[in-house]
Amino acid sequence: MEIYCICSMQVLLLMATALNVHIPESVGGGVGDIVTTELRTRQQSIAEITEMIHVASLLHDDVLDDADKRRGIGSLNAVMGNKLAVLAGDFLLSRACVALAALKNTEVVSLVATVVENLVMGETMQMTTSSEQRCSMDYYMQKTYYKTASLISNSCKAIALLAGQTAEVAMLAFEYGKNLGLAFQLIDDVLDFTGTSASLGKGSLSDIQQGIVTAPILFAMEEFPQLHAIVYQGFDNPENIEIALEYLGKSHGIERTKELAMKHANLAAAAIDSLPESNDENVIRSRRALVDLTQRVITRNK
Known part of the structure; x- marks a missing residue:
């Protein structure tokens, strides 16, 4: 569920530069010079808060999933135990709340609070899904938004709001984060079938x-309706997994998932292209980098 190859802090700092088009350029070089120190500091705080929430969610997810590894490294719950892993996640969330309160922006606080709510809702949807819901693409995409895309989309919007951007521009920032997150997770789903243990x-x-x-x-399942019966039965029986994989191999499931990921990546790029024009080279470079990231999401192999 995590955007690891593309760090959320990197995305948000690029978004900050891409949106701070009304701040006069100050003396000196560097990409941060188009914004005031105060604004940049507040936007960087959003990036830090987002990363703390992100890591906290991973720590809690590993406990819920009884995972023993995280990207090839022993997970905290496996190394130090569930209690310490949960407390570490709680500590990060508490520090994020303190940093969020210091911004003294009620709209931004509301956005980030919504993120935490969505993370819980997404995990709950995954844990309590019925057989019928497990077969629903709409249900899956909603769960994916809550678990993966809500964090980056609302954080991108918060960056725009802190910059004093219009509601329209803030929504474009939101759409970028939302579609980038969805594209990432869709490719992650593909890699779970095509990747290797070492790479994932x-x-x-x-x-x-x-x-x-x-x-x-x-x-x-859309191509082979008989697969519904296997999904309804569940995958506690290894034979059902083999049957599902056999149907998957005969279907266009992998290709169609990649196509859907590409669609969301293109929507993310379109959101950046729809931002108000700017002649500032730093803004242009940051926007180009954000568009490039949409392609990195699609072409990654881990």
Whole structure:
């Protein structure tokens, strides 16, 4: 669920530079010179808060999933135990709340509070899903937004609000983060079937072994309705996993998932292209980098 190859802090700092088009350029060089020190500091705080929430969610997820590795490294819960992992996540969330309160911006506080709510809602949806919901692409995409895309989308919007941007520009920032997050997760779903344990840092087929039905299987079910019966039965039986993989191999599930990821990546790039024009080279470079990131999401192999 995490944007690891593309650090959320990197995205948000690029977004800050890409949106701070009304701040006069100060004396000196460097990409940060187009913004005032105070604004840049507040926007960097959003990036730090986002990263703390992100890491806290990973620590809690590993406990819930009983994971023993995180990107090829022993997870904190496996090394130090569940109690310490939960407390570490709670500590990061508390520090994020303190930093958020210091910004004294009620709209930004509301956005980030919504993120935390969405993370819990997404995890709850995954844990309590019915057989019918597991077969629904709409349900899957909503869960994916809550678990993966809400954090980066609302944080991008917060960056825009702190810069004093219009509601329209703030929504474009939100759309960029939302579609970038969805594209990332869709490719992650593909890699769970096509990647190796070494590249992913987790066992291949991790999701389906946990009974989690993702986009490639959902698309395969559209081509082979008989796969519904297997999904309804669940994947506690290894034979059901083998049957599902056989159907997936005969389907266009992987290709269609990649196509859907590309669609969201293109929507993210379009959001950046729709921002008000600027002649500032730093703004232009940052926007170009944000567009480039949408392609990195699609072409990554880990």
